[in-house]
Amino acid sequence: MSLPGPIDPPARLLMGPGPITADPRVLRAMSAQLVGQYDPFMTESMNEVMGLYRSVFETANEQTLLVDTTSRGAIEAALVSLLEPGDCVLVPVMGRFGHLLVEIAQRCGAEVHTVDAPWGTVVPIEDIAAAMERVRPKVLAMVHGDTSTTMMQPFDGLRELCDRFDCLLYADVTATLGGNPFPTDAWGVDAATAGLQKCLGGPSGSAPATFSARAVEVIEARRSIEAGIRDDGDPVTAHPIRSNYLDLAMIFDYWSPRRLNHHTEATTMLYGARECARIILEVGLPAYQERHRLHGSAMLAGVEGLGLEVYGDRASRMANVVGVVIPDGIDGEAVRGSMLRDFGIEIGTSFGPLAGRVWRIGTMGYNARTDAVLTTLASLESVLRRQGHPVPAGGGVDAAMDVYGGAA
Numbered sequence: 001m002s003l004p005g006p007i008d009p010p011a012r013l014l015m016g017p018g019p020i021t022a023d024p025r026v027l028r029a030m031s032a033q034l035v036g037q038y039d040p041f042m043t044e045s046m047n048e049v050m051g052l053y054r055s056v057f058e059t060a061n062e063q064t065l066l067v068d069t070t071s072r073g074a075i076e077a078a079l080v081s082l083l084e085p086g087d088c089v090l091v092p093v094m095g096r097f098g099h100l101l102v103e104i105a106q107r108c109g110a111e112v113h114t115v116d117a118p119w120g121t122v123v124p125i126e127d128i129a130a131a132m133e134r135v136r137p138k139v140l141a142m143v144h145g146d147t148s149t150t151m152m153q154p155f156d157g158l159r160e161l162c163d164r165f166d167c168l169l170y171a172d173v174t175a176t177l178g179g180n181p182f183p184t185d186a187w188g189v190d191a192a193t194a195g196l197q198k199c200l201g202g203p204s205g206s207a208p209a210t211f212s213a214r215a216v217e218v219i220e221a222r223r224s225i226e227a228g229i230r231d232d233g234d235p236v237t238a239h240p241i242r243s244n245y246l247d248l249a250m251i252f253d254y255w256s257p258r259r260l261n262h263h264t265e266a267t268t269m270l271y272g273a274r275e276c277a278r279i280i281l282e283v284g285l286p287a288y289q290e291r292h293r294l295h296g297s298a299m300l301a302g303v304e305g306l307g308l309e310v311y312g313d314r315a316s317r318m319a320n321v322v323g324v325v326i327p328d329g330i331d332g333e334a335v336r337g338s339m340l341r342d343f344g345i346e347i348g349t350s351f352g353p354l355a356g357r358v359w360r361i362g363t364m365g366y367n368a369r370t371d372a373v374l375t376t377l378a379s380l381e382s383v384l385r386r387q388g389h390p391v392p393a394g395g396g397v398d399a400a401m402d403v404y405g406g407a408a
C-alpha cells in the first residue's frame with residue numbers, strides 16, 4: 001500500500017442538519033498542545049467548562065460536564081445511569097431520534113412505553129399526560145428537537161406533569177441547544193444531553209450534559225466504584241450501572257474535586273467544547289439564539305421563494321433546520337450530488353419514511369450567516385433549474401434578502 005498523503009479535505013459548506021462546518025476558532029483551540037490529565041491547568045479548564053455550560057444550559061446544576069462521546073453516547077449515559085432493569089420509562093416519539101431513545105432504554109433493560117405522533121408533528125401534552133397516568137413512568141424521556149423531522153417538542157407543562165407522577169424528566173437537546181431556548185432550570189428538566197456538532201458550532205465527539213440534584217440522587221444511589229481505583233469505604237453494589245464507560249456516578253467523581261481516575265480525558269475535545277461555549281457566551285445566549293432565528297427565517301423564506309414546500313407543522317419547527325419537500329419528478333439525491341460536486345455545499349436527506357422525500361437544510365453554529373444562507377439558496381436555484389424544475393429566477397435569494405431587510 002502506498003502511503004496516503006496528509007489529510008487535506010476539500011472546501012465544503014456543511015448546510016445539512018449537522019455536523020456543520022466547525023467554527024475556525026474551535027479548530028484553532030483544538031490544535032493546542034496536551035497537558036497531563038491532572039495538571040492544574042487541566043483541572044482548572046474542566047472547572048471552567050462546567051461553569052460555561054451552566055450558562056449555556058441556563059442551570060445552576062453542579063453536575064454540568066462533558067461526556068467524552070458523541071451525542072448518542074451521552075443519551076446512553078443518562079438513560080443507563082437513571083434506569084435500572086425493569087424500571088418504567090415513557091418515550092414520546094415523533095421521529096427517528098425518539099425511536100433511538102426507545103432502543104437505548106430497551107437495551108438498559110427498562111420497560112419502555114411510547115406515545116407516538118405522526119412525523120412532521122409534535123406529541124400533544126394531553127397524550128403524554130394520558131400515557132403517564134396509565135404507565136406511571138420513573139423517567140419521561142423526550143427528544144427536544146427531532147432532527148429527522150425538524151420538529152421541536154414544546155416543554156410547557158411537562159415539569160408539572162412529572163411532579164404529579166414523581167417522575168424524572170430527561171431531554172435530548174443535541175439538535176437544539178444554543179440555537180433555540182432551552183432554559184433547563186426554568187423548565188424543570190432533570191437531565192439533558194447535547195453534542196457540539198450542531199448549534200454549538202464544533203465537531204462531534206464531546207457531549208455537554210447537565211443533571212439536577214434529583215437526578216444526581218438517583219444516580220449516586222447506584223454508585224459502585226470499580227476495583228483498582230476504589231478507596232476504603234467506596235461502595236460496591238451487586239447491581240451497578242450497566243455500563244462502565246458511561247457510568248455517570250464515576251464520571252461525576254472524575255469531574256469532582258476527587259478526580260476519580262475513570263477514563264483518560266479527551267483533552268482536545270474539551271478544548272473545543274470550551275471554545276464553543278466561549279463563542280456563544282461572548283455574544284450572549286439570547287443574541288446567539290436570535291442569530292439562529294434570523295438566519296433560519298431567511299432560509300425558510302428563501303426556500304419558499306424558490307416555490308418549494310416546507311415540510312411539517314410550521315408552528316413546531318426548530319429555528320435551525322428547515323425540511324424541504326422534494327418536488328415530484330425531482331431526484332433528491334441527484335440534487336444533493338450536484339450541490340456537493342459543483343458548489344461544495346452539503347445539504348441533508350432524511351430517514352425512514354422521509355428518505356427521498358425531504359431535504360434538510362441547516363443554518364446553525366458557524367453557518368448561521370448571511371453569506372452561507374444566500375450562497376446555498378443561489379446554488380439550489382441553479383441546480384434545480386438544471387434538473388429541469390422551474391424556479392423563479394432569484395426568488396430564493398430575494399426572499400431571504402427581504403428577511404434581512406436589505407441589510408445583508
Ligand SMILES: Cc1ncc(COP(=O)(O)O)c(C=O)c1O
Nearest residue numbers: 070071072097147174175195204
Ligand atoms: C436529536 C439527535 N439526537 C441524537 C443524535 C445522535 O448524535 P451523534 O450522532 O452525535 O451520536 C443526533 C444526531 O444527529 C440528533 O440529531
